[in-house]
Amino acid sequence: MRRLVTLLVTTTLLTGTPMAAHAAGDGMVAYWAMNESPGANRMSDSSGNGLDGQIGGEVGLGVTTAGATGYRFDRLEPDTPPTHPGHLVVVPDDSALDPGDRDYAVTLRLRTTGHFGNIVQKGQSTTEGGNFKLQIPNGRVECSFRGDRGVLEAIAPYAINDGDWHVVTCVRVSTGVALAIDGQRVAGRQGWTGTISNNWPLTIGGKLDCDQRTVGCDYYAGDLDYVSVETA
Known part of the structure; x- marks a missing residue:
């Protein structure tokens, strides 16, 4: 299994010192x-917790690029009907x-030349119980958590839509x-x-509840090598 960033290093994340990688x-x-x-x-969860997902029919599988094999999400025109539910991977709701x-972290490895899209999320902006998401508007990753005490966002100061692989980690702890x-x-x-606790599934590749008219689906365009969720 690839070496992942764990919540043992969240303190260094928040203080700005370099973070190390640790085994899951x-x-x-x-x-x-x-x-x-x-x-x-079926997207298989290899953590042993059985949180498998349903892979939409429009998701490209077995795509090998620069030594990594993963999923490919083709570009779709934003805010343009029809919707494409087959563009998503959907993991059923689980507490x-x-x-x-809890302390909570999402880590993923992506490669894109796109300029927009929601990569991973559970819930949406008006979902009861709050939500979290990672998105990449203008090629800059944004990490957002909305709970019953408010919203906090961390926004990358530079774009990473350069066509190279990048590892992104989004962390929420009690201090930020x-x-x-x-x-x-x-x-x-x-x-x-x-x-933050809702009864929505986790989606990869865009929004679940959208119509491409009044609510854009914000479909991600690019490749994903892996996604992990960790807590402490």
């Missing part, structure tokens, strides 16, 4: 390696995927939210979001 530990909630072959419809009041790219903290906000 007991706090692993889900690890989706995204190594399925073309024709598969283990909710941040709750932080964002790291390729092992280095790039942004953070201090504060406390409060509890």
Whole structure:
């Protein structure tokens, strides 16, 4: 299994010192390696927790680029009907995927030349119980957590839509939210979001509830090598 950033280093993330990589530990909630072959419809969770997902029919599988095999999400015109539910990977709702009041981290490896899109999220901006998401408007990663005490966002100061692979980690702890790219903290906000817990599935590749008219689906365009969720 690839070496992942764990919540043991969240303090250094928030203080701005370089963060180290550690092997996944007991706090692993889900690890989706995204190594399925073309024709598969189930995204396997190799954490042992059984949080498998449903792969939409428009998601490219078994795509190998620069030594990594993962999923490909083709570009779709923003705010232009029809919707494309097959563009998404959907993991059914499970309380283990909710941040709750715990320390919480999402790590993923992406490659894109796109300028927009929601990469991973659970819930949307008006969802009861709060939500979190990672998106990449203008090629700059944004990490957002909304709980019963407010919203905190960490926004990368530079774009990473250069066609190279990048590892992104988004962390929420009791003292704030932080964002790291390729092992280095790039942004953070201090504060406390409060509890986040909703009954929505986790989606990869865009929004679940959208119509491309009044609510854009914000479909991600690019490749994903893996996604993990960890808590402490």
